[in-house]
Amino acid sequence: MRTALLLRQSVLWLLVRIAHAVVAALAVDSPEVVAANSVMRPQPAVVLLCAVLGVVELWRRGERQLIGNLGINHWQLGALLLGPALIAEVVIAVVTGFWR
Numbered sequence: 001m002r003t004a005l006l007l008r009q010s011v012l013w014l015l016v017r018i019a020h021a022v023v024a025a026l027a028v029d030s031p032e033v034v035a036a037n038s039v040m041r042p043q044p045a046v047v048l049l050c051a052v053l054g055v056v057e058l059w060r061r062g063e064r065q066l067i068g069n070l071g072i073n074h075w076q077l078g079a080l081l082l083g084p085a086l087i088a089e090v091v092i093a094v095v096t097g098f099w100r
Helices: 002-026 031-040 044-061 064-069 074-096
Strands: none
Touching (some): 002 044, 044 074
């Protein structure tokens, strides 16, 4: 269950990043530069958005009770939902040299 949740959150993070790049590209006159900048920089808001969308998805699928029955409390669920997006954003920051 936890692995499936991590995989779903990773896919959700990827979809949110793609949607962010598309919206940024459509919002300006030179879409190549803005899309490249939005993809190459870490976005902390994407991490929180992915966590919120993960909670909404769990509620929509009716899996909150199942997760509670498996012994996953709210803090562990929060870490599971934040984990993939946070790790991916840190990797993007390290690879692009954001903290130099």
